[in-house]
Amino acid sequence: MPERTHPTQLDEALRHARADTRVSGGLAYAVRRLNDSRARHIMTGAARLAIAQRYAVEILDWTDEADALIRDLLTAMPEITSDITRGEYALLLQAPART
Template sequence: MPERTHPTQPDEALRHTGSDTRVRGGLAYAVRRLTDGRAHHLMTGAARLAIAQRYAIDILDWTDEADELIRDLLIAMPEITSDVTRGEYALLLQATPHA
């Protein structure tokens, strides 16, 4: 008999569906933030982290769920490995599978 504290498959599927929806929302938020202004400025790793944190905390407050969303967003957002502008990075985000 499975532990009652472990999520069932349907529960786990629903959790992942909600997470995917939130990740898509976070990526769309990031694109808007990056293109609203200063699109020609250099994109930084700190900006990448700040955008993920801001979105997650705005919708989930300071919770463990927000921490998970931040982690999921950072996984979905490509790492910055070379000089790229905020606008160019927004284009990369639009091309990600979750977007």
């Protein structure tokens, strides 16, 4: 298999997200939650939203800043387009952007 020389859109989004400590903290939180709770169950869009909301509200309460963080997290977290387990989705979030 040839070596990748250009990052994918997902790699690039995750690289940018890691630059923001709140977003990177949210991604780490999501990885822990997904691996620790029903990792073999199917990941849903509702779970993706709930994890982003829970993290943002835990650190910022219900504020405009929390709303902005939720949007940033949802941008950094790939949309669910096929059947994937929560554990597999966690792997997507923790995979380092390789460039």
